[in-house]
Amino acid sequence: MPARALExxxxxxxRRPAGSRTSVGAGRAATGLRGAVLLLLAALATxxxxxxxxxxxxxxxxxIVVTFPLGGAPDILARLIGAKLQESWGQPVxxxxxxxxxxxxxxxxxARSPADGxxxxxxxxxxxxxxxxxxxxxxxxxxxDFAPVILxxxxxxxLVVNPNVPAKSVQELIALARAKPGELAYGSPGxxxxxxxxxxxxxxxxxxxxxxxxxxxxxxxxxxxxxxxxQFMFDNMPSALPVAKEGKLRALAVTSARRHPAAPDIPTMxxxxxxxxxxxxxxxxxxxxxxxxxxxxxxxxxxxxxxxxPDVKEKLGGIGLDVAGGPPEHLAAFTRAELAxxxxxxxxxxxxxx
Numbered sequence: 001m002p003a004r005a006l007e008x009x010x011x012x013x014x015r016r017p018a019g020s021r022t023s024v025g026a027g028r029a030a031t032g033l034r035g036a037v038l039l040l041l042a043a044l045a046t047x048x049x050x051x052x053x054x055x056x057x058x059x060x061x062x063x064i065v066v067t068f069p070l071g072g073a074p075d076i077l078a079r080l081i082g083a084k085l086q087e088s089w090g091q092p093v094x095x096x097x098x099x100x101x102x103x104x105x106x107x108x109x110x111a112r113s114p115a116d117g118x119x120x121x122x123x124x125x126x127x128x129x130x131x132x133x134x135x136x137x138x139x140x141x142x143x144x145d146f147a148p149v150i151l152x153x154x155x156x157x158x159l160v161v162n163p164n165v166p167a168k169s170v171q172e173l174i175a176l177a178r179a180k181p182g183e184l185a186y187g188s189p190g191x192x193x194x195x196x197x198x199x200x201x202x203x204x205x206x207x208x209x210x211x212x213x214x215x216x217x218x219x220x221x222x223x224x225x226x227x228x229x230x231q232f233m234f235d236n237m238p239s240a241l242p243v244a245k246e247g248k249l250r251a252l253a254v255t256s257a258r259r260h261p262a263a264p265d266i267p268t269m270x271x272x273x274x275x276x277x278x279x280x281x282x283x284x285x286x287x288x289x290x291x292x293x294x295x296x297x298x299x300x301x302x303x304x305x306x307x308x309x310p311d312v313k314e315k316l317g318g319i320g321l322d323v324a325g326g327p328p329e330h331l332a333a334f335t336r337a338e339l340a341x342x343x344x345x346x347x348x349x350x351x352x353x354x
Contacts, residue, residue, distance in 0.1 A: 057117055057294075057295050057298055058089055058091045058117070058118070059091075060091065060118060061091055061092040061093065061094060061118070062082075062085065062091060062092070062093045062094070062117075062118050062119075062120065063093075063094045063095075063096050063118065063119050063120070064078045064081070064082050064093060064094070064095050064096065064120050064121070064122055064285075065096050065097075065098050065106045065107075065109060065110050065119065065120065065121045065122070066078045066095060066096065066097045066098070066099075066106065066121075066122050067098060067099060067103030067104075067105070067106030067107055067121065067122070067123075067124065067126075067127055068097070068099050068103060068106075068124075068189060068190070068217055068218075069097055069099045069189075069216065069217030069218075069219055070097055070217075070219065071217075071218065071219050071239065072189065072217070072218050072236060072238075072239055073153075073155060073236045073238045073239065073281065073283060073321060074122045074124055074283050075095070075097065075122075076238060076319075076321075077122060077152055077153060077283050077316075077321070078095045078122040079095050080312065080315070080316075081152070081285075081303055081306055082094070082095050084306040084309075084312070085302060085303070085306070088302060088306075089302070099190070099216060099217055100190075100216070101190075101191075101192075102126050102127070102130075102131050102134070102135070102190045102191045102192025102193060102196075102353070103123075103124055103126045103127035103131065103190065103192065103193070104127065104131060104135070104138070104139055104140070104192075106121060106127075107121055107123065107127040107128070107140060107142075108139040108140045109121075110146075110286070110287075110288060111139075111140040111145040111146060111288055111289070112140075112288075113288050114288065115147070115287065115288040115289060115290035115291045115292075116291065116292075116295070117287055117291050117292065117295035117296070117298075117299060119287075119288065120149065120285055120286065120287050120299070121146075121285070121286050121287075122152070122283055122284075122285060123142075123146070123283070123284045123285070123286045124193070124194075124281065124282070124283055124284075125193075125194045125280070125281050125282050125283075125338060125342070126190075126192045126193045126194060127142070127192075128142040128146070128284070128286070128335055128338070128339075129142070129335065129338035129339050129341070129342045130192050130193070130194065130197055130342045130345075130346060131192040131353075132339055132342075132343070133339075133342060133343040133346040133347065134191065134192045134197075134346055134351060134352065134353045135192065135353045136353070142335065142339065143335065143336065143339070144289060145288070145289050146286040146287065146288065146289055147286065147287040147288065147289050147290070147291040147296055147328070148284070148286055148296075148328045148329075148331035148332040148335060149284070149285040149286055149287055149296055149299050149300055149303070149328055149331065150284065150285050150299070150300045150303050150304060150307075150324075150325065150326065150327075150328065150331060151282065151284045151324040151325065151326055151330060151331045151334055152282075152283045152284055152285060152303070152307065152323075152324055152325075153282070153283050153307075153316060153321045153322055153323050153324050154280050154281065154282040154283070154321070154322050154324060155236055155237045155238060155280070155281050155282075155320050155321045155322060156237055156254045156255045156256035156260055156279070156280050156281070156320070157194060157195055157198050157234040157235060157236060157237065157240075157254070157255040157279055157280075157281060158234070158235055158236075158237045158240040158241060158244065158251055158253075158254055158255075158263070158266070158320075159173075159198075159202075159232065159233075159234050159251070159252045159253045159254075159255070159269070160225070160232065160233055160234075160235060160240050160243070160244055160249040160250060160251050160252070161173065161231060161232040161249065161250050161252060162225055162226065162228050162230075162231055162232070162249065162250075163247070163248070163249065163250050164228055165231050165232065165250070167252070168250065168252075169252060169272060170252050170253050170267075170269065170272035170273055170274065171272065171273050173232065173252060174206045174208060174273070177206065177208035177209070177210055178207075178208055181208070181209045182209050182210070182211060183211075184210045184211070184231045184232065185210060185211040185212075185213050185229075185230040185231055186199045186202075186210055186211070186212060186213065186230060186231065186232045186233050186234070187213045187214075187215055187221035187222075187224060187225055187230040187233045188212065188213070188214050188215065188221065188233070188234075189214075189215055189216075189217045189218040189220075189221055190214055190215065190216065190217070191214050191353045192353060193281075194234075194236075194279050194280070194281040195218075195233065195234045195235060195236070195281075196212060196214065196351065197279060197342070197345060197346060197349060197351055198234035198255055198279040199212055199233075199234055200212070200349035200350065200351040201277060201279060201345060201348075201349050202234070202269075202274070202277070203349070204348060204349045204350065205274045205276065205277055206274060210232075213230055218235060218236075218239055221233060221235075222235070222239075222243070225249065226248060226249070234255060234279070236281050236320075237254065237260065237262065237263070237319070237320030237321075238319040238320050238321055241262060241263060241319065241320050242319070251263070251266050252266075252272065253266060253267050253268060253269045253271070253272045254266050254267070254268055254269070255268070255269055255277065255278060255279040255280065256268060256278065256280055257270070257278050259271075260320060261317070262317065262318065262319065262320040263320065279345075282324070282338070284324075284331050284334075284335070285299070285303060286331075287299070296328055297328075300327060300328050303325075304325045304326070307323045307324070307325045308323075308325065
């Protein structure tokens with residue numbers, strides 16, 4: 001309540017005129033009435049001053065920012081989790097795709113958003129680990145500017161080639177790249193993604209020179225791969241595996257340390273002749289730094305419950321996503337470890353943000 005309105009209302013409460021003669025009872029009644037009104041007004045003023053975050057969370061729609069375009073693994077996860085949160089909490093959950101700069105545009109948007117739990121980001125290995133070493137100047141700090149909520153899932157990348165490429169194994173692709181240095185091209189959904197760095201790691205470990213072609217998202221890269229404009233790509237398994245199963249692309253290897261249950265017949269890069277090759281993509285929910293701990297805890301508990309649902313585990317596992325979960329502290333430690341790991345990988349590969 002505005003100060004002037006409060007003062008006016010207090011002034012309107014009857015006072016006992018100075019020097020007036022009233023009965024003792026009437027005087028006490030007037031004094032009591034005035035005291036009661038003042039107490040009520042004080043209570044109203046206090047209630048009006050209670051900050052919005054003190055209301056039971058969530059009290060309004062939640063936005064999950066995806067740092068890449070529609071269709072990729074982070075988008076799939078955000079929409080699945082968003083739908084489940086909406087079901088359980090009764091508040092709209094909007095998925096907002098903000099691609100660009102290897103995910104930095106969307107991540108920075110969330111880092112600069114109010115720390116109230118209503119704007120979240122589906123962070124990736126790129127936005128919260130790789131980019132810090134790849135970009136000379138970052139618009140945010142992946143540790144200082146975010147409150148970890150929960151590690152959602154991980155997935156290996158799948159090395160796929162256009163069917164017209166005369167290589168049916170990783171070793172044959174390496175031989176082809178050595179015979180045609182600088183002629184083979186691989187695509188990625190953007191600089192700084194694990195897909196980009198996987199290609200650079202391939203060049204380093206195989207001793208070949210291929211050309212990186214960054215796109216604004218996988219939905220732009222895949223058509224060029226299918227058309228033969230680029231020859232190969234390390235795509236996230238949830239995106240690449242269905243296309244490979246249809247026979248539109250040829251899968252050569254997975255980038256995980258072990259074969260994946262969703263594609264047990266596809267060898268690892270290490271098995272295919274490049275020991276030490278491992279590049280796993282992961283996805284996690286972060287809130288802006290300073291988000292109240294009770295809000296972070298509530299988000300963590302509910303998303304952890306969602307990830308444990310049988311239908312969710314079955315759906316994600318079927319497309320090559322390994323469900324994670326765990327407390328915010330686990331994600332905090334994991335992020336720090338991944339920052340250190342990918343710093344080494346980026347340095348060894350020589351990858352840069354062109």
